[in-house]
Amino acid sequence: MTRAVTSASVPGAGSAPPGSAGAVLAVLNALDRVILGKSAQVRLALACLLARGHLLIEDQPGVGKTTLAHALARTLGLEFRRVQFTADLLPADLLGVSVWDAREGTFRYHPGPIFSQVLLADEINRATPKTQGALLEAMEERQVSEGGVTRLLPEPFFVIATQNPAAYVGTSPLPEAQLDRFLLTVTLGYPDPRAERALLETGGRAGAVRDLPAVLGPAALLAAQREVDEVYAAPPLLDYLQLLARATRGHPALVGGLSPRALLGLLGAARAWAFLAGRPMVLPEDVQAVFPALGAHRLPPRDPGARVGEILARVLAETPIP
Incomplete structure (x- = not known):
């Protein structure tokens, strides 16, 4: 199979993207010194942020989920807050609440921890569906409505949610x-x-995270996100995305396929991956790099015992590149 998408098809494609690309790579290097042995996951997390998405980390406690979220916020110079999701956590505990001010004779709004640039929603599946829904609505709308007033969330706004395995006690x-x-x-x-x-020789990475300098900053991150939007996707690359979507929608081992919204997300994540690689255009390997992480939580297998990662690998292997 041959690729119709090549660097020669775009003027100037042989050079790295201008602007914030160098600083973003410095962020990656700083994170790799703290999050040891997890370069692929760190790159996916940063690509998710650059594509203006939100990240879900599915794993057991104690493997570095909080460390990754905190380190990412530190290196980007972003405000970071962590909320421990529990069964008694209420939507108001997360979004904020209006309290009557007798002196002023009016209600005064007290914003919740969701008004931060990086929010770690720790163990999100321990909270009730009502609280989960309040967070996810704010993630989608990027605003909070309370007392008839709509308040915009900060920019950038990035949610990292952690989820314990379903077999753990007290999960929803x-x-x-x-x-x-x-x-x-x-x-x-x-x-x-x-x-x-x-980790054993240094006693953990908490101190290293606290010492991380801010490499980028909010304004530079927003500029990098705009540069990611401009990464070129040629028509044959869009054909490849549609072929992948079609392959998932008709696959006998999957319950459903990628939605149009998921397909737009795949394009955005592939653009971010190409940006991190220093290229101003998307190649099929960029799509292939982010496809498993995009499909793992969207494409449940028909057989509960099947491994969705293996199914997605077969989809990639069997889908021709235009």
Whole structure:
């Protein structure tokens, strides 16, 4: 099979994108020094942010989910807050509440922790569906409505939610429609022996995260997001996206296929991956790199015991590149 999408098809495609690309790569390098042995997951997390999406991390406690979220916020110079989701967490605890001010004779709004640039929603599937829905609505609309007043969330706004395995006690799985609000899903897993030994010798990475300097900053991040929007996707590349979507929609091992919204998300994530690679155009390998993370939580297998990652790998292998 040959690729119709080549760097020669775009003027200036041989050089790296201008602007914030170098600083973003410095962010990646800083994160790799703290999140040991997880370069692929770190790159996916940053690509998710650059594509203006939200990230879901599915894993057991203690493998570095909070460390990744905090380190990302530190290196980007963003305000970071963490909310521990529990069964008694109310929507108002997250979104904020209006309280009567007797002196002023009016209600005064007290914003909740969702008004931050990076929000870690820790163990989101331990909260009730009502609280989950309040967060996910704010993620989609990027605003909070309370007391008849609509308040915009800050820019950039990035939610990293962690989810415990369904077998854990006290979990309420997210419905498919809510899972679709997350652009990508990653799993950190156990560290490799070399990274684990480094953790043992240094006593963990909490101190290293606190010492991380801000490499980028909010304004530069917003500029990088705009540059990602301009990464070129040639018509044959769009053909490839549609072929992948069609392959998932008719696949006998999957319950459903990629929606148009998911397909737009796939394009955005592939643009961000190409940007991180220093290219001003999307290649099929960029799509292939982010496709498993985009499809893992959207495409449940018909057989509960099947591994969706293996099914998605077959979809990629069997879909021709135009």
